[in-house]
Amino acid sequence: MSATLLGSIARTTEPETALRRFLGLDAVVTGANGLAYLAFSGPLGRLLGVGEGLLFGLGVLLAVYGAGVGWLASQRRPAAGWVRAVVEVNYAWAALSLVALVVWFEPTAAGIVWIPAQAVTVAGFAALQQLALRSRSQ
Numbered sequence: 001m002s003a004t005l006l007g008s009i010a011r012t013t014e015p016e017t018a019l020r021r022f023l024g025l026d027a028v029v030t031g032a033n034g035l036a037y038l039a040f041s042g043p044l045g046r047l048l049g050v051g052e053g054l055l056f057g058l059g060v061l062l063a064v065y066g067a068g069v070g071w072l073a074s075q076r077r078p079a080a081g082w083v084r085a086v087v088e089v090n091y092a093w094a095a096l097s098l099v100a101l102v103v104w105f106e107p108t109a110a111g112i113v114w115i116p117a118q119a120v121t122v123a124g125f126a127a128l129q130q131l132a133l134r135s136r137s138q
Contacts, residue, residue: 019083019132020073026090026125027070033118034062048111083133090126094119
């Protein structure tokens with residue numbers, strides 16, 4: 001992906017601003033997802049075919065993680081090491097989501113759609129963050 005395309009996605013030519021925007025978007029989506037899992041773990045668990053307790057625990061994890069990513073996005077120049085950690089965690093989340101879909105979960109039709117969709121979204125955040133970090137370094 002070229003710097004021009006990356007800049008057009010972030011609507012800025014500044015790599016630092018693009019990085020912070022991608023981190024911020026990740027924080028908002030992840031935090032909202034976590035809060036939804038916390039607030040509606042029972043109904044969402046039944047809808048997706050995922051246990052209520054697991055979904056509640058994931059909600060806690062995602063809400064805390066989203067807050068951390070949001071804090072990182074709020075920094076004037078997010079530390080490269082922390083950004084790399086976010087990228088790695090996001091890729092790991094995406095991969096584990098797909099493994100869980102096949103190995104551990106017995107999802108409903110909605111779960112079969114939702115789990116890969118959120119995995120692709122999270123992997124997309126990771127890729128954009130990784131590219132923006134690289135652009136910042138150049």
